[in-house]
Amino acid sequence: MTVDEAARVPVVIVGAGPVGVTAALLLARHGIGSLVLERHQDVYPLPRAVAADDEVRRILQAAGVGEEFAAIARPANGLRLLDARHRVMAEFRRTGHGLHGYPQTSMFDQPALEHVLRDALARLPECELRGGAEVTGVGPGTAGPVRVTYRDDDGEHQLWADAVLGCDGANSLTRQAIGAVWEDLRFEERWTVVDVRTGAEVRCWEGVDQVCDPHRPATFMRVGEDRYRWEFRVRDGQERLRELVAPWLPPSYDGDFEVLRETQYTFRARVADRWRSGRVFLLGDAAHLTPPFIGQGLCSGLRDAFNLTWKLARVLRQGAHDRLLDTYESERKPPARHVIRLAVALGWAMTGGQDGAAPLRRRALAVACRIPGLTGRAGRDLSPPLTAGPLVRRGVRRGLAGTHAPQPWVSADGRRAHLDERVGDSFAVLTATEPGPSLTALARSLGIPVLPVSDLGDDGTLAAWMRAGRADAVLLRPDRVVMDVVPAGGRDFTSAADWAALLHTARSPVPAGRTAPGTPLRSTTR
Structure with a gap:
């Protein structure tokens, strides 16, 4: 193993997916250098996440890639619930620009987003991306420097970081390292995900369709000019893809139909019981797993990055007290859990569940969808205000505290x-x-x-x-x-007295951008 006691960086980020790279870009905006370690050499080329809301667009703007993302994004109308005969039960419209100054729903291709983020990272001297570097150990997560070990083509390496961000997905080594375990929110289903390119005149309302059919629940959305995604719950026995997508295609269509990807995923609803140990943090899928029915999995991870990075920068660069970092989990965990429960509720509405109460749930959904204003309120409920806490004015039940400012x-x-x-x-x-x-x-x-x-x-x-x-x-x-x-x-x-103590301290701040001598921070792959 290569051991260099001087090899110390401000922040090590484990995982170069959208959450990890966005966190690096946000830290750089605050003058904090980072080293991103990614076991793969390049961006995973096949589609995964496809939806972003206006708050996430604002986060990408803050990361410095707002215009680049706009070039690859496609505004969408929101969400529709369809019954088994594809009749509209409810519409959760998210058209026009939202509070944050962007379309309320945008569709995109995740590999394209990842290339945008990595290109931006490569332009920053504060950041380095090492591809082909598999992290093998993190910890202990103390208040002091954290040891990180990783393996690449040159062997084993060890370095020290003032903080570690675990953005390494559902099978997170970082989560295991801090001893966090999953809390199961009781949703687990196997689904087939199909991404297609076709020139067919696909029946599409330029939004997401959720088919609430317990025998064949499905999700459909248009991703790009000629790109579409279908998701179907897995059933026993073989089913032909053309038969599954037939309700959206012209009758007897036999034209071009290129399957870009067809794979199976297990959709789960889980939250880690702890998101921090000392200076080690969990973000994105390492901290929470959201079924995809409301398109908030990646969005929640980017919200994690936006919430944590300014606080971490305040501690590392301006000497704020470590207690400031306690507010990351207390502020982000309740909204993440809320979004997961919304996704699970919609998942149960789509699938009907597998118990005797399923017919009652379907009838209750049909009634609820007819309540005036309910669908509009539900569409705005993806990012609820933060509750009162150290960084949100205490004792406030209503008003502006804890909400986002609009962005005109x-x-x-x-x-x-x-x-x-x-x-x-x-x-x-x-x-x-x-x-x-x-x-x-x-x-x-x-x-x-x-x-x-x-x-x-x-x-x-x-x-x-x-x-x-x-x-x-x-x-x-x-x-x-x-x-x-x-x-x-x-x-x-x-309540200035409540939050001022968290933002100020007599401790000496850590110099920004500190790295191992002779090791510039730059974006590379090995």
């Missing part, structure tokens, strides 16, 4: 830009009134801008949002969650 177009340096481009990558205060001396002093102590919404040149969205939330000012976190509020007629943030 604003004026920035004489051009139109998204709000986050104007605000930057750190905290920011938005004010609807003239800021008082104490608020200005607080912003100065944090080194963050105070931005009157009247000066941003938007269409009035921000002023209306703050007025509806009865707020004179809001403090935005780097992930654009409202951390605290100055209520209308108030003078100060109401």
